[in-house]
Amino acid sequence: MSPELAALQAIGWPLADDGLPVEPAWREALVLRPHARPARVVEQHRSGYIVADGPERSFAVESLPEWQRPATYRKGASAPEERPAVGDWVLIEGSSTAHAKIVELLPRRTAIKRAAAGEHYKQQLIAANVDTVFVVCGLDADFNPRRIERYLLLVRSGGAEPVVVLTKSDIAATDSAAAVGVLELAAQDVAVRAVNAKDRDSVAALLPWLQPGHTAVLVGSSGAGKSTLTNTLLGIEKMKTGEVREHDSRGRHTTTYRALIPLPSGACLIDTPGMRELKPTGEEDVAENFSDIETLAEACRFRDCKHQKEPGCAVRAAIEAGRLDPQRFANFLKLSDEVASAANKAANRRVQKQEEKVQGKALNKRLDEKYGRH
Incomplete structure (x- = not known):
């Protein structure tokens, strides 16, 4: 070579x-x-x-x-x-x-995207050509299973493998509510690793996804420990880090731009600023990310069951029996509505652009006929 x-x-x-x-x-x-x-x-x-x-x-x-x-x-x-x-x-x-x-x-192998803020439909690319997305979340007040589900929805639609990285394992209480959320994630065939982002031996749990030639990206809210994790993997204090607020475990934006960094392991790592808003683009597959709910829905008495008050609803029965978290189901409905709304906006935007293109061609034709082609 x-x-x-x-x-x-x-x-x-x-x-x-x-x-x-x-x-x-x-x-x-x-x-x-x-x-x-x-x-x-x-x-x-x-x-x-x-x-x-x-x-x-x-x-x-x-x-x-x-x-x-x-x-x-x-x-x-x-x-x-x-x-x-x-x-x-x-x-x-x-x-x-x-x-x-x-x-x-060059054409992208994978792409992690979200819808940009604002009324008009636009997409924002977070990272391209990555093999793994580390969804970083602290095992403190930052832990939020619903936010993780939202991240997983965006990551899987882009073609990369998601891995949930739970930081601050050294300060988390063993009987915290996060333990239940971790079990839920594991049941969805999502790799979960709890680490102390400041400890090199602990962070070594991520090395299977950081082999030579591979690229990973860190996503998560400010204060989750992404920059600390990057520094530990590098072995040097390259990325700026900051303290988090005590009442909500949120941090300031110490990372202000995206950067790709070669690691000693031979892999590449992309660190990103914390993201407060995660809007679907309309290209996501909600059913793929909530396969447990989709499987339950197949057992409902009625094919068009809305899982509200219909008789023979397997989804409601699972919630009442404690086999399905009602908050997970509520998030499923919320994300389904958001994806459908985004897909509708995207379709309307495509129609609008096509109409603008046709109108532009018609205008050019009239100008050519009136003044002649130059």
Whole structure:
């Protein structure tokens, strides 16, 4: 293997046995652009991107790459989720790092997204091309099974494997309500690991998901311990950390931007700012994430059972018997409504964009007929 390929593999470039990238679309892109070379987006800022072609080699590129520019540039021409994000692989050209430019965004293997805040339908990309998502939650006042369920919904829809990481195991009470939530997660075939984020031996429980060539991302609320976990995995104090408030165990945003960091294990880790709002995009599969409720629903007397007051409802029977947490069921209904609403907004937005496209073509045609084509 060449030194260049070894450097790329160290930051997650997936190679097949023949030395070429695993993804066929990536191979094709390299053939079509013989003068381009792959690099990975390791930081994203308002002023531009930082990309890397090895663990020790990163450099800035322009904020508006040429591939993103329409013939006549106008603000908002490309959707946010269509632009590069941390974890993305891109092709760059340029004889030196000072003149490097992005010429193509390679197709994503996985993508973790959420709906952006606001009335209009938009998506926000959290991380791209990750193998594992560590959903970090503290075993203190931060612990919230319903929030974890929301994270799992978004993660699974993006194609990555979720792992719930429960931090602050050194200060958590053994008889806390979190123990019940942990059992619920385990019953859903979700890997759960309780760790002391400050202890290297404890954090070693995450190493099976941090093998060479793999990429993981940390998500969770502020104060959950993501930056502390990153520092322990690195073995150095690289990420800024802060104290949490006593009354709700929430922290300040010590991490202010997403960054991809190579680990000593050979894996890459993406640390993210804490997220207060987790809105579905409308692409999620609620049934997949609540398979226990879907299985119960199949035993209801009526196929269109709403699980309210219908006779022979297996879901209500499970709640009354204590076999199904009523709060989990309430969250299932809430997330189902949110996903359906988001899907409806997305569909309306697609129709609107298509109508705008048709109207634009009609206007151009009338202008051509009146003034002639230039």
